Amino acid sequence: xxxxxxxxxxxxxxxxxxxxxxxxxxxxxxxxxxxxxxxxxxxxxxxxxxxxxxxxxxxxxxxxxxxxxxxxxxxxxxxxxxxxxxxxxxxxxxxxxxxxxxxxxxxxxxxxxxxxxxxxxxxxxxxxxxxxxxxxxxxxxxxxxxxxxxxxxxxxxxxxxxxxxxxxxxxxxxxxxxxxxxxxxxxxxxxxxxxxxxxxxxxxxxxxxxxxxxxxxxxxxxxxxxxxxxxxxxxxxxxxxxxxxxxxxxxxxxxxxxxxxxxxxxxxxxxxxxxxxxxxxxxxxxxxxxxxxxxxxxxxxxxxxxxxxxxxxxxxxxxxxxxxxxxxxxxxxxxxxxxxxxxxxxxxxxxxxxxxxxxxxxxxxxxxxxxxxxxxxxxxxxx
Amino acid sequence: xxxxxxxxxxxxxxxxxxxxxxxxxxxxxxxxxxxxxxxxxxxxxxxxxxxxxxxxxxxxxxxxxxxxxxxxxxxxxxxxxxxxxxxxxxxxxxxxxxxxxxxxxxxxxxxxxxxxxxxxxxxxxxxxxxxxxxxxxxxxxxxxxxxxxxxxxxxxxxxxxxxxxxxxxxxxxxxxxxxxxxxxxxxxxxxxxxxxxxxxxxxxxxxxxxxxxxxxxxxxxxxxxxxxxxxxxxxxxxxxxxxxxxxxxxxxxxxxxxxxxxxxxxxxxxxxxxxxxxxxxxxxxxxxxxxxxxxxxxxxxxxxxxxxxxxxxxxxxxxxxxxxxxxxxxxxxxxxxxxxxxxxxxxxxxxxxxxxxxx
Numbered sequence: 001x002x003x004x005x006x007x008x009x010x011x012x013x014x015x016x017x018x019x020x021x022x023x024x025x026x027x028x029x030x031x032x033x034x035x036x037x038x039x040x041x042x043x044x045x046x047x048x049x050x051x052x053x054x055x056x057x058x059x060x061x062x063x064x065x066x067x068x069x070x071x072x073x074x075x076x077x078x079x080x081x082x083x084x085x086x087x088x089x090x091x092x093x094x095x096x097x098x099x100x101x102x103x104x105x106x107x108x109x110x111x112x113x114x115x116x117x118x119x120x121x122x123x124x125x126x127x128x129x130x131x132x133x134x135x136x137x138x139x140x141x142x143x144x145x146x147x148x149x150x151x152x153x154x155x156x157x158x159x160x161x162x163x164x165x166x167x168x169x170x171x172x173x174x175x176x177x178x179x180x181x182x183x184x185x186x187x188x189x190x191x192x193x194x195x196x197x198x199x200x201x202x203x204x205x206x207x208x209x210x211x212x213x214x215x216x217x218x219x220x221x222x223x224x225x226x227x228x229x230x231x232x233x234x235x236x237x238x239x240x241x242x243x244x245x246x247x248x249x250x251x252x253x254x255x256x257x258x259x260x261x262x263x264x265x266x267x268x269x270x271x272x273x274x275x276x277x278x279x280x281x282x283x284x285x286x287x288x289x290x291x292x293x294x295x296x297x298x299x300x301x302x303x304x305x306x307x308x309x310x311x312x313x314x315x316x317x318x319x320x321x322x323x324x325x326x327x328x329x330x331x332x333x334x335x336x337x338x339x340x341x342x343x344x345x346x347x348x349x350x351x352x353x354x355x356x357x358x359x360x361x362x363x364x365x366x367x368x369x370x371x372x373x374x375x376x377x378x379x380x381x382x383x
Numbered sequence: 384x385x386x387x388x389x390x391x392x393x394x395x396x397x398x399x400x401x402x403x404x405x406x407x408x409x410x411x412x413x414x415x416x417x418x419x420x421x422x423x424x425x426x427x428x429x430x431x432x433x434x435x436x437x438x439x440x441x442x443x444x445x446x447x448x449x450x451x452x453x454x455x456x457x458x459x460x461x462x463x464x465x466x467x468x469x470x471x472x473x474x475x476x477x478x479x480x481x482x483x484x485x486x487x488x489x490x491x492x493x494x495x496x497x498x499x500x501x502x503x504x505x506x507x508x509x510x511x512x513x514x515x516x517x518x519x520x521x522x523x524x525x526x527x528x529x530x531x532x533x534x535x536x537x538x539x540x541x542x543x544x545x546x547x548x549x550x551x552x553x554x555x556x557x558x559x560x561x562x563x564x565x566x567x568x569x570x571x572x573x574x575x576x577x578x579x580x581x582x583x584x585x586x587x588x589x590x591x592x593x594x595x596x597x598x599x600x601x602x603x604x605x606x607x608x609x610x611x612x613x614x615x616x617x618x619x620x621x622x623x624x625x626x627x628x629x630x631x632x633x634x635x636x637x638x639x640x641x642x643x644x645x646x647x648x649x650x651x652x653x654x655x656x657x658x659x660x661x662x663x664x665x666x667x668x669x670x671x672x673x674x675x676x677x678x679x680x681x682x683x684x685x686x687x688x689x690x691x692x693x694x695x696x697x698x699x700x701x702x703x704x705x706x707x708x709x710x711x712x713x714x715x716x717x718x719x720x721x722x723x724x725x726x727x728x729x730x731x732x733x734x735x736x737x738x739x740x741x742x
Contacts (some may be wrong), residue, residue: 015566022570029597036596107411108404109418123722124715125677128691132715135698136707324582328684335585349592357581357589364580 033350048346049074055341057332059248070342077334078359084254084333085323089316091259096266096315103271114267121264127325129261134253134329144241155234161247162234171225179218186213207297250331258319265315273308274300306375313371317364334359433712444703456697456706457713464693464713467533473525477536480514484543511547529607533688535717541611541679541689546672548615553622554661558652560623561630571623578620584681587613591685610682618675625671629664630656662736669729673722680718690714 003009037044053073054066061083064076102114121129138158142148147157155162166172186209193204234244277300285299327336334356343352406412436451439458447453457464466474487506490496518540520526532540559571578586590613594604604612633656641651661668683692694714698707 011564015564018564018567018570032599033593033597036600039600106404106407107414109415113418113422119723120719123673123719123726125680125691125718127680127683128711128715128718131691131695132711135695136711139707321580321582324584325681327584335582335588339585339588343592349596353585353589353593356585357577360582360585361577361580 037350042347042349044348044351046351048348048351051346053342053345055337055345057337059251059332070346073342074334074338074355077332077337080326080331080337081320081323081333082363084251084258084326084331085320087255088258088262088319088323091255092262092266092315092319093312095259095263097270098267099263100267100270101274103267104274118264118267121261122268126257126261126322127328129257130254130325130328133256134249137256138249138253144236147236147241153233155241157241158249159241159246160249161252162241162244163247164231164233164244166226166229166231169229171228172222175218175221175225178221179214182213182217186210189213248331250326250329253329254323254326254331257325258322262315262319262322265318266312269308269311269315270304272311273304276307277303309371309375313368313375316371317367320363320367321360452709452712453706454709456703456709460697460703463534463697464690465534466536467688467693468531469527469533469536470525470531473520473527476517476520476524476527480517481536481539483510483514507547511544529605532607534693535690537607537682537687538676538679538689538691541607541614541682542672542676545611545615545618545675545679548612549619549622549675550668552615552619554626554657556619556623557626557630558656560627575620575623578617579624581617583614583617583678584684586617587681587684589613590616606685607682607687610685610687614675614678614681618671618678621671621674622668625667626660626664628667629660629662632663633660665736666729666733669725669732673725673729676722676725677718690717 004013049071050069052067053070055073056066057064057073057076060076060080062072062076062079064072099114099117102110103118105111105114141156141158144155144157144159147155147162149155153164189204189209190206193206196202196204232243234241234246281299281303282295285295290298323333324335326333327340330336339352339356343349346352405415432450432452436449437454438447438449438451439454440446441455442459443455444453446455462471462474466477469477487502487510490502491499491506496502516522517524518527518532519529556571556575559567560575562568562571587610590609591606594609594612598604637655637659638651641655646655679689680691682689683695688696691714694710697703697710
């Protein structure tokens with residue numbers, strides 16, 4: 001038995017034993033599953049994806065009808081998941097950065113209020129907020145006749161949020177094209193300015209010009225396009241608003257809950273990132289005569305961002321995964337309509353679960369690859 | 384450049400402090416006033432609703448006339464919020480289990496505990512099955528089906544048992560991820576990243592659908608057990624990442640020194656690596672535990688009624704229509720206090736750890 005004392009031999013033996021155990025478990029489970037499925041008369045394979053679904057989806061942006069295939073139903077679920085995730089990511093980032101920076105304010109009241117917000121939101125389950133918004137807030141909204149309205153364009157009532165939609169997208173296409181050109185122009189200007197500064201030391205107001213090129217002009221272009229386009233404005237007809245687009249209460253509740261909840265975590269990430277920049281760096285920048293704006297832009301942000309981005313990424317991934325909380329209030333996202341309705345309709349549990357999990361894994365990997373790429377681009381070059 | 388501070392102890396110092404912290408610049412002053420107004424504007428009606436105008440006495444909805452909160456509703460349904468449909472005559476069993484849990488926790492937290500090893504062993508190996516027996520019954524106790532469990536008791540049950548599974552499992556996964564053996568490392572990484580990449584709701588669905596399917600015929604896994612197992616797998620993956628943080632913080636010299644002394648892998652793990660790594664990882668593990676506590680609410684999706692589920696179900700009671708805010712406030716407050724308490728405890732541990740390391 002002397003060879004058992006050899007480390008290499010033992011390593012191999014351990015791994016062989018572990019893999020045998022895993023294979024045995026998998027074989028055991030698969031055998032049971034196939035036996036149980038035969039007994040219950042459940043079909044297998046992925047052919048069901050092309051069958052007619054017959055499932056109603058009250059809220060969809062893909063033009064899905066119950067007579068479409070289950071594959072189309074799946075796509076509708078994916079679209080709804082992405083829609084609510086993207087909207088929540090934007091709002092959560094805005095609130096999160098705002099609250100995180102307010103927490104660092106010198107004003108005691110502001111920082112305390114921001115701290116209260118963070119502690120309030122982080123210590124209560126997300127599902128609580130989802131249910132609270134849906135059954136507590138939105139259910140208490142007035143009926144369509146007494147809607148809250150904003151300039152008679154946007155209406156909020158218990159049937160959801162009615163927003164106007166552009167009749168034709170043609171002019172917006174031009175505005176978007178112009179924005180793209182302006183962004184490209186800004187990239188060229190920034191590059192030129194950097195080179196010139198490196199060569200001659202002369203400064204160029206890249207940021208104000210950037211705000212003009214990438215902010216003000218595109219907004220003007222979109223406003224111009226908006227005035228040229230006939231709008232489909234929601235109007236009260238009968239018991240509800242017709243025309244425009246109705247964001248159902250499920251969407252509004254999930255969106256509100258996801259973004260306010262995740263904002264608390266993003267705020268902590270932002271605060272941690274800014275605090276990680278050492279005071280000496282700021283003092284040194286001030287000693288060099290830089291103004292407050294430049295200190296923030298050239299010293300604080302470049303050093304804080306690499307610290308903020310990894311936790312920010314995981315919060316974005318959390319939003320994506322947590323959009324499945326919509327299943328609790330019947331917002332038609334992947335888990336609700338595919339893992340729920342389609343599974344009940346077809347009974348093919350294994351295939352449907354596998355597809356659902358695969359979609360989430362692919363989406364997660366996609367987000368983390370993008371954020372890693374972004375992080376690598378913005379990483380500090382240390383010497 | 385740090386802002387000037389007033390001389391401490393001098394008369395009027397607090398006025399100066401107030402001015403500096405709230406009214407340093409005109410913009411600051413304006414912001415402070417706006418915030419004060421908003422706080423006043425929202426907190427006064429809230430306070431009136433919560434306490435001043437609230438109704439406490441009575442037995443039915445008719446005792447709540449007027450604007451305030453109807454705490455009568457909570458009082459009348461308090462038993463349900465705590466125990467779900469657990470039979471009233473048997474509720475002492477839940478209390479007993481809770482008392483055992485608290486006593487063991489307190490004993491383990493006491494530093495001068497005699498026979499610590501034996502108590503720990505008992506707490507880990509005897510208490511969990513004992514708790515299940517007391518709660519579920521059988522062998523002399525009246526059986527209570529898990530579908531009758533509910534409320535805060537169920538929330539705590541799921542948290543504790545999913546935690547009991549996920550901590551050792553997570554530690555093994557973390558060790559596996561740092562293992563020298565490529566196959567073990569690969570399997571651990573795949574397991575961890577898989578469960579971290581999928582939503583917990585989907586996992587609870589999956590557990591309730593797949594577990595009965597992959598078991599041999601005749602083996603029936605309880606509905607609640609399925610949810611606990613599903614949750615435990617996901618939390619184990621997150622726990623593993625928390626433990627890995629502790630493992631990575633450990634200097635290599637520790638392991639090298641232990642190897643030089645001739646210790647084998649498991650002994651190094653048990654006596655050298657884990658005691659240090661777990662202490663470092665404790666704050667991160669506490670955070671995962673809080674996440675677990677909050678995520679127990681998701682069992683609602685497979686019709687198991689934890690605290691939030693009971694609150695939600697209570698809204699459907701025709702005798703108590705329109706008590707949404709009261710139910711949510713009560714449930715939310717419990718979640719908040721437990722999570723906040725846990726996180727403060729974690730912070731305190733972290734601070735003590737830092738002091739112990741002289742940092």
